[in-house]
Amino acid sequence: MTHIVKHLTLVTPSAPDGGPSAFELAVIEAEMPVITAELDLLDAEITALDRPPNELDERRLRRARRRVLAARRALANSFTFGEAA
Template identity: 70%
Template sequence: MRSIITLPATSAGLAFGGEPSDAELDAIESEMPLILAEVDLLDAQIKMLDRPAAKLDERRIRRARRRVTAARRDLTNRAAAAQSGGAA
């Protein structure tokens, strides 16, 4: 069996200070609508694990999937607009 040896960070860029940077916090903030939509979808799916799917559950899942798709679309459009320099 091989042993794993950890090496000390040789660069300040590799060291982790324990806190996210401002850029990382901004990225999380911009992705928050998508994260929340995915959590809602996961909650709806978890609720259906222990019982048969009712019409209301099916609608709840469809709505949650639509919210995830819309949030992904919006995030992608914002990223594309930021790369191209904004709207024309």
């Protein structure tokens, strides 16, 4: 009796053992301002969920949204032809 397992080929390649490449680490580092701004926005939104938002909460939400947009714009402008700046 022959086993079918011997004849199967891998459909997905095995995961690399070396971890992220230098380019991937550079991309993550470049995206950190956006991630931080989005976390600040999420914090502001969670705070506003607990109670009706007052003037201070609305101002905090507006500022957080502006920081996210500014960080995204800076990230988009820093990439040229798929390379991290």
